[in-house]
Amino acid sequence: MLDDFFIRALLAGVGLALVTGPLGCFVVWRRMAYFGDTMAHSALLGVALALVLEINLMIGVFLVAALASLALLVLERRGALSTDALLGILSHSTLALGLVMVAFMTWVRVDLMGFLFGDILAVSRLDIAIVYGGGAAVLALLVLLWRPLLAATVNADIARAEGLNPERSRLIFMLLMAAVIAIAMKIVGILLITALLIIPAATARRFANGPEMMAVLAGAIGAASVVAGLGGSLRFDTPSGPSIVVAALALFVLSLVRLPLPRHGETAPPTEERS
Amino acid sequence: MPENHAHSSSRTTTPLVEMHNAGVFRAGRWLVRGVDLSVRRGEIVTLIGPNGSGKSTTAKTAIGVIRPDEGHVHRAPRLRVGYVPQKVALDWTLPLSVARLMTLTGPAEPAAMRAALEAAGVAHLADRQVQGLSGGEFQRALLARALLREPDLLVLDEPVQGVDFTGEVALYELIRDIRDRTGCGILMISHDLHIVMADTDTVICLNGHVCCRGEPQSVMGSPEYRKLFGARAAEALALYRHHHDHTHLADGRVQHADGSITEHCHAEDGHHHHSHDAVTGEPDAR
Numbered sequence: 001m002l003d004d005f006f007i008r009a010l011l012a013g014v015g016l017a018l019v020t021g022p023l024g025c026f027v028v029w030r031r032m033a034y035f036g037d038t039m040a041h042s043a044l045l046g047v048a049l050a051l052v053l054e055i056n057l058m059i060g061v062f063l064v065a066a067l068a069s070l071a072l073l074v075l076e077r078r079g080a081l082s083t084d085a086l087l088g089i090l091s092h093s094t095l096a097l098g099l100v101m102v103a104f105m106t107w108v109r110v111d112l113m114g115f116l117f118g119d120i121l122a123v124s125r126l127d128i129a130i131v132y133g134g135g136a137a138v139l140a141l142l143v144l145l146w147r148p149l150l151a152a153t154v155n156a157d158i159a160r161a162e163g164l165n166p167e168r169s170r171l172i173f174m175l176l177m178a179a180v181i182a183i184a185m186k187i188v189g190i191l192l193i194t195a196l197l198i199i200p201a202a203t204a205r206r207f208a209n210g211p212e213m214m215a216v217l218a219g220a221i222g223a224a225s226v227v228a229g230l231g232g233s234l235r236f237d238t239p240s241g242p243s244i245v246v247a248a249l250a251l252f253v254l255s256l257v258r259l260p261l262p263r264h265g266e267t268a269p270p271t272e273e274r275s
Numbered sequence: 276m277p278e279n280h281a282h283s284s285s286r287t288t289t290p291l292v293e294m295h296n297a298g299v300f301r302a303g304r305w306l307v308r309g310v311d312l313s314v315r316r317g318e319i320v321t322l323i324g325p326n327g328s329g330k331s332t333t334a335k336t337a338i339g340v341i342r343p344d345e346g347h348v349h350r351a352p353r354l355r356v357g358y359v360p361q362k363v364a365l366d367w368t369l370p371l372s373v374a375r376l377m378t379l380t381g382p383a384e385p386a387a388m389r390a391a392l393e394a395a396g397v398a399h400l401a402d403r404q405v406q407g408l409s410g411g412e413f414q415r416a417l418l419a420r421a422l423l424r425e426p427d428l429l430v431l432d433e434p435v436q437g438v439d440f441t442g443e444v445a446l447y448e449l450i451r452d453i454r455d456r457t458g459c460g461i462l463m464i465s466h467d468l469h470i471v472m473a474d475t476d477t478v479i480c481l482n483g484h485v486c487c488r489g490e491p492q493s494v495m496g497s498p499e500y501r502k503l504f505g506a507r508a509a510e511a512l513a514l515y516r517h518h519h520d521h522t523h524l525a526d527g528r529v530q531h532a533d534g535s536i537t538e539h540c541h542a543e544d545g546h547h548h549h550s551h552d553a554v555t556g557e558p559d560a561r
Contacts, residue, residue: 029368158360162424209404211370
């Protein structure tokens with residue numbers, strides 16, 4: 001028999017993976033991996049601020065992650081530094097700020113490891129409700145936003161010329177990312193959230209013929225990673241969050257090993273340039 | 276031009292898009308300034324000019340992708356735009372078939388999709404992944420996608436790039452057919468001075484501003500055009516209106532009907548076997 005806490009962990013982890021998979025596809029397609037990482041790292045600053053202001057931790061994380069992405073947009077527009085350098089500055093300075101602020105707060109006991117690497121075995125029934133409620137809302141918005149977001153990903157000028165609004169799509173997408181980071185923090189921790197966004201999506205690419213199929217597959221592969229990772233964690237007594245990521249990595253490596261069937265119209269070289 | 280009579284009556288209608296003294300200012304300089312242009316139903320307007328002369332900027336401003344920093348752009352209400360940009364860099368991580376590309380910005384009936392793909396000559400590629408297409412196939416797929424929207428205004432930014440010469444002629448013929456069949460207005464960009472379509476109604480020559488404009492023949496003869504592109508370019512423009520008794524090679528030289536190859540074709544070099552009426556009169560390129 002599985003212990004009750006284990007079933008709660010499974011439920012929460014699978015629920016989260018079903019959301020990070022499809023959302024992660026856009027992170028991969030738009031080459032925003034480092035961007036996602038930056039937003040996730042800013043979460044610790046959100047935790048610290050929420051503790052100071054005595055507001056809900058998730059709301060604090062959501063607000064700071066959203067602000068970090070907006071700050072990046074503004075700085076990007078000024079064009080003084082490359083996006084790459086800006087991301088490096090924001091990513092590590094928000095994380096360091098969060099760590100320093102938490103250290104100052106001697107009056108609260110903060111489980112730093114829990115925030116950094118997650119504590120999926122400690123999820124409560126309320127946490128599960130938040131994962132599924134919040135996750136359903138994020139997925140619903142993603143479905144509603146699918147066409148403009150995909151069109152803007154392929155070519156923003158086409159989207160704008162043909163009456164869609166790529167700026168608005170991008171803004172909503174970043175808010176969805178902030179929401180998922182807030183939800184995921186307790187489960188895999190802020191240092192590993194990006195892994196759940198990117199690795200299942202990258203694994204799904206090899207098996208997908210279209211963007212919709214890739215999104216669904218990424219969700220399923222993420223869920224399988226959670227099940228395998230938690231199973232391994234229970235069996236080998238390893239930390240649960242990292243075990244999930246290791247399982248996701250194992251599936252990704254397996255997908256590379258698999259000999260690609262000669263499929264009609266499939267292209268091999270990933271570096272091919274379109275001019 | 277007799278073949279354009281069908282369109283000349285509609286020229287009097289209000290323009291699909293109209294720009295007045297439009298300019299775009301970016302990073303401390305004017306990319307383009309003082310542009311006046313209009314495109315009407317059934318009309319083909321071609322923008323030419325050297326690299327960096329503001330052709331793409333002008334086209335994007337016309338369809339609202341870029342907001343002008345001065346001047347005005349007026350588009351007809353509920354204008355449907357079909358846009359083929361200069362570059363579509365698709366990440367390999369995004370799996371996209373030609374069929375899925377068709378419904379990128381809006382839903383479509385399968386029959387309409389098939390018709391658009393057939394019109395662009397790429398119906399056989401519907402199930403192929405976009406990343407595996409050749410340059411010409413990809414251009415045609417993008418054109419099919421824009422056509423599927425049944426646009427009032429079709430905007431083509433260098434539609435023949437990455438297409439070999441025979442494909443180029445075929446693509447220009449296709450574009451003319453689209454205009455003739457649907458009656459849409461076409462705003463096209465070309466950097467290829469050697470082949471500005473014979474069917475273009477108005478050529479606008481840009482170099483940060485409008486240098487000169489008019490029918491291809493009159494632009495070719497204008498001193499501004501000669502100053503910008505040189506006298507040789509002016510001759511090259513005329514070529515497209517000649518009888519097709521010669522072929523343009525990839526390196527810009529010309530192979531004539533008798534098999535000889537010259538740097539470019541002069542009417543007086545003896546290779547042409549047609550009367551000079553063709554140069555100044557009927558567009559008999561077909």
